[in-house]
Amino acid sequence: MDALWECLSPPLLPAVAAGVKEFGFAKMTPVQAACIPRMLSYQDVAAEAVTGSGKTLAFLVPTLQMILRREDPIKKYEVYAMILSPSRELASQIHEVLQVLLKHSKKVSSLLLVGGGNVSEDVAKFESNGGHIIVGTPGRIEDIFNRCESGGTSLRLACKALEVLILDEADLLLEMGFTETINTILAYLPKQRRTGLFSATQTSDVVNLIRAGLRNPVQIRVRQTSADITMLCSV
Numbered sequence: 557m558d559a560l561w562e563c564l565s566p567p568l569l570p571a572v573a574a575g576v577k578e579f580g581f582a583k584m585t586p587v588q589a590a591c592i593p594r595m596l597s598y599q600d601v602a603a604e605a606v607t608g609s610g611k612t613l614a615f616l617v618p619t620l621q622m623i624l625r626r627e628d629p630i631k632k633y634e635v636y637a638m639i640l641s642p643s644r645e646l647a648s649q650i651h652e653v654l655q656v657l658l659k660h661s662k663k664v665s666s667l668l669l670v671g672g673g674n675v676s677e678d679v680a681k682f683e684s685n686g687g688h689i690i691v692g693t694p695g696r697i698e699d700i701f702n703r704c705e706s707g708g709t710s711l712r713l714a715c716k717a718l719e720v721l722i723l724d725e726a727d728l729l730l731e732m733g734f735t736e737t738i739n740t741i742l743a744y745l746p747k748q749r750r751t752g753l754f755s756a757t758q759t760s761d762v763v764n765l766i767r768a769g770l771r772n773p774v775q776i777r778v779r780q781t782s783a784d785i786t787m788l789c790s791v
């Protein structure tokens with residue numbers, strides 16, 4: 557399959573293309589080639605893809621492109637996208653990849669919100685720098701949202717116009733017992749948003765989450781064996 561980044565139509569904006577170039581990958585992986593155009597045409601995506609298939613750029617690239625192509629520039633305290641990941645390590649890895657991608661998009665900010673550190677420090681970081689793309693673990697984000705109740709922070713308000721939600725490793729998120737936490741977070745986010753859900757397997761819990769959190773999603777399945785890569789796409 558010929559899936560050169562340059563073949564995307566409409567093309568990537570120069571700052572996004574320059575960010576992608578930093579990684580040195582000439583072609584998109586199948587999951588990237590399937591997800592990026594669909595997310596860029598504002599479709600919800602439910603992707604079943606094996607580990608190592610390149611999911612991270614499959615959702616970060618369209619998210620950045622959507623932020624940069626907005627007519628009115630994004631405000632400092634507006635959260636455009638939230639990426640939920642099951643563990644600190646996975647969230648940190650996504651955030652690291654994002655830092656590389658953002659090298660040529662200086663006006664776009666990001667924030668990592670994961671457990672382990674001090675919640676008040678996270679709140680203070682958001683209050684001083686904002687975060688257009690938030691990458692985090694569900695527990696920490698729910699915690700910060702709930703603190704808003706006592707008037708602590710504006711993260712909840714900043715998410716009022718959120719446009720993109722990504723649920724990464726959704727099967728793991730649910731296996732780890734985050735179902736209620738995710739439902740709490742979903743209740744705080746606008747219904748008029750685009751949602752991408754990525755998982756290694758679509759368990760019945762994942763299917764339920766797709767029904768609850770996504771709208772008419774495009775189902776994408778990428779199966780990668782050591783010998784070949786096959787891809788199935790259906791609407």
Ligand SMILES: Nc1ncnc2c1ncn2[C@@H]1O[C@H](COP(=O)(O)OP(=O)(O)OP(=O)(O)O)[C@@H](O)[C@H]1O
Nearest residue numbers: 581582583584585588606607608609610611612613
């Ligand atoms: N277009 C590409 N061409 C070649 N390699 C790529 C491409 N995109 C990503 N990769 C590399 O593939 C590896 C897996 O990518 P990524 O971490 O996004 O996969 P993943 O599917 O999220 O895997 P995991 O489930 O392990 O997190 C990484 O080392 C990444 O740098």
